[in-house]
Amino acid sequence: MPTLDSATRDRIVAAATELIMERGYEKTTMRAIAERAEVSLGSAYYYFGGKEELVQGFYLAIARRQHELLEQRIDGVTSFGKRLDACFEAFLDASDEYRAISDSLLSFAIVPTSPLSPFSAQSRPARNQFLRTFEELVDGSDLKTDPRLREALPELLWIAQMLIVLGWVQDLSARQRVTRTVVKRLVPALARLLSAARLAPVRPFVTDALESLAMVRQRTYVGEQVKALGS
Amino acid sequence: MPTLDSATRDRIVAAATELIMERGYEKTTMRAIAERAEVSLGSAYYYFGGKEELVQGFYLAIARRQHELLEQRIDGVTSFGKRLDACFEAFLDASDEYRAISDSLLSFAIVPTSPLSPFSAQSRPARNQFLRTFEELVDGSDLKTDPRLREALPELLWIAQMLIVLGWVQDLSARQRVTRTVVKRLVPALARLLSAARLAPVRPFVTDALESLAMVRQRTYVGEQVKALGS
DNA sequence: GAACCCGTCTGAACACGTTCAAATCGCGTG
DNA sequence: CACGCGATTTGAACGTGTTCAGACGGGTTC
Numbered sequence: 001m002p003t004l005d006s007a008t009r010d011r012i013v014a015a016a017t018e019l020i021m022e023r024g025y026e027k028t029t030m031r032a033i034a035e036r037a038e039v040s041l042g043s044a045y046y047y048f049g050g051k052e053e054l055v056q057g058f059y060l061a062i063a064r065r066q067h068e069l070l071e072q073r074i075d076g077v078t079s080f081g082k083r084l085d086a087c088f089e090a091f092l093d094a095s096d097e098y099r100a101i102s103d104s105l106l107s108f109a110i111v112p113t114s115p116l117s118p119f120s121a122q123s124r125p126a127r128n129q130f131l132r133t134f135e136e137l138v139d140g141s142d143l144k145t146d147p148r149l150r151e152a153l154p155e156l157l158w159i160a161q162m163l164i165v166l167g168w169v170q171d172l173s174a175r176q177r178v179t180r181t182v183v184k185r186l187v188p189a190l191a192r193l194l195s196a197a198r199l200a201p202v203r204p205f206v207t208d209a210l211e212s213l214a215m216v217r218q219r220t221y222v223g224e225q226v227k228a229l230g231s
Numbered sequence: 232m233p234t235l236d237s238a239t240r241d242r243i244v245a246a247a248t249e250l251i252m253e254r255g256y257e258k259t260t261m262r263a264i265a266e267r268a269e270v271s272l273g274s275a276y277y278y279f280g281g282k283e284e285l286v287q288g289f290y291l292a293i294a295r296r297q298h299e300l301l302e303q304r305i306d307g308v309t310s311f312g313k314r315l316d317a318c319f320e321a322f323l324d325a326s327d328e329y330r331a332i333s334d335s336l337l338s339f340a341i342v343p344t345s346p347l348s349p350f351s352a353q354s355r356p357a358r359n360q361f362l363r364t365f366e367e368l369v370d371g372s373d374l375k376t377d378p379r380l381r382e383a384l385p386e387l388l389w390i391a392q393m394l395i396v397l398g399w400v401q402d403l404s405a406r407q408r409v410t411r412t413v414v415k416r417l418v419p420a421l422a423r424l425l426s427a428a429r430l431a432p433v434r435p436f437v438t439d440a441l442e443s444l445a446m447v448r449q450r451t452y453v454g455e456q457v458k459a460l461g462s
Numbered sequence: 463g464a465a466c467c468c469g470t471c472t473g474a475a476c477a478c479g480t481t482c483a484a485a486t487c488g489c490g491t492g
Numbered sequence: 493c494a495c496g497c498g499a500t501t502t503g504a505a506c507g508t509g510t511t512c513a514g515a516c517g518g519g520t521t522c
Contacts, residue, residue, distance in 0.1 A: 050510075103341075173450040185442075
């Protein structure tokens with residue numbers, strides 16, 4: 001399994017990406033990928049463990065596109081609610097391009113032992129991109145909340161975004177308008193909730209939730225050093 | 232595609248179930264299933280559209296087992312929190328038996344157009360069983376909440392249970408203890424939240440959430456008549 | 463130069479899910 | 493009984509993802 005950069009490797013990914021976008025994942029054959037990349041079938045398997053591995057690029061592409069769209073749209077906006085809303089919207093816009101293959105992507109992502117799990121070591125680049133986006137989102141905002149919650153927030157929002165995507169794939173309405181509407185409605189409520197986390201009566205809930213998160217983190221990421229939250 | 236009851240049909244399901252439990256879904260071949268069921272390969276395809284269809288029985292089995300376990304455990308208990316806790320625990324206990332194949336099950340379930348989607352017409356028997364369980368859970372409890380919320384509650388709890396299962400498959404801790412612990416922690420909070428729904432300051436949130444749910448329902452179930460909530 | 467190594471590449475071969483034309487069965491009808 | 497007809501059954505054949513024994517190529521060592 002070569003880890004060296006290689007033009008061949010890139011050609012195969014490019015061919016796979018093109019074909020998958022043209023015909024969908026299932027209808028794209030390894031033979032077709034090899035042919036377009038001008039390598040033999042065996043070579044494709046020399047560079048990649050299998051067909052599944054060839055979709056890894058999509059996550060990162062979505063993550064980058066979300067970040068790009070978001071930057072354009074929240075320039076100068078400081079309201080946390082507005083920023084979060086723009087963020088999720090950017091994510092859905094970025095995902096739209098890949099809607100036709102989102103089923104396949106999600107099917108792989110859901111398997112915890114798969115390299116395509118969002119928590120896997122192989123997904124680290126895409127995951128980091130997502131987390132950076134949320135970090136920036138919070139940093140540039142006027143949000144005032146419990147500092148412990150603030151620290152965990154990027155990861156929490158990333159997880160929330162994954163829950164949104166679950167609804168999004170299930171959403172059969174035209175252009176997934178239902179998902180967009182529901183997100184638009186829930187974001188303000190979430191913003192208010194996060195602000196309320198500072199108040200004394202709510203704090204035990206926050207503590208409870210954060211402890212749960214800490215527990216979950218320890219047991220979710222596979223083959224990774226998990227940095228503890230809090231110092 | 233015959234819909235008549237048939238001993239052959241049952242033999243094939245039985246063979247498939249056995250083999251999948253023995254070896255897992257991927258390693259079970261249609262040829263092996265046909266052989267054990269003492270039919271030809273072609274016959275298996277005469278009765279079932281494909282390999283995927285042969286896992287339909289698992290959902291219903293889990294739903295029934297949950298109900299069975301729950302009945303034993305909440306006899307006489309009226310506290311809503313305790314009943315809900317027991318319910319989720321019964322669900323996780325029922326699911327444990329199928330943990331080895333839960334990846335495959337979930338991979339199929341996540342595809343909205345698949346007959347194995349929990350929202351599909353084919354999943355209706357299992358879905359109804361789940362909803363009945365939650366209906367009974369709420370009915371026999373001391374929960375006092377907003378009546379509109381009360382009506383939507385079985386479905387909401389069912390959805391919550393599906394979110395739990397998402398965490399459960401990702402949970403790599405021994406015997407999925409993390410998931411169980413987190414559920415145990417969050418249930419009381421949820422119970423308090425539902426009680427609080429009666430209070431005036433919270434009501435707008437409830438209205439908002441229920442409207443969102445109504446929207447989602449209209450666009451999620453495929454090929455089904457969706458009964459409106461409220462009369 | 464010869465021998466050797468090792469990273470790269472090849473396509474035939476395998477096992478699988480699925481399809482299908484043809485064979486067989488069961489049974490009502492003339 | 494013979495005939496016909498639809499339901500059922502069959503296994504060969506197809507296209508697929510994947511594996512593997514071997515071929516190739518260029519660099520290093522004696």
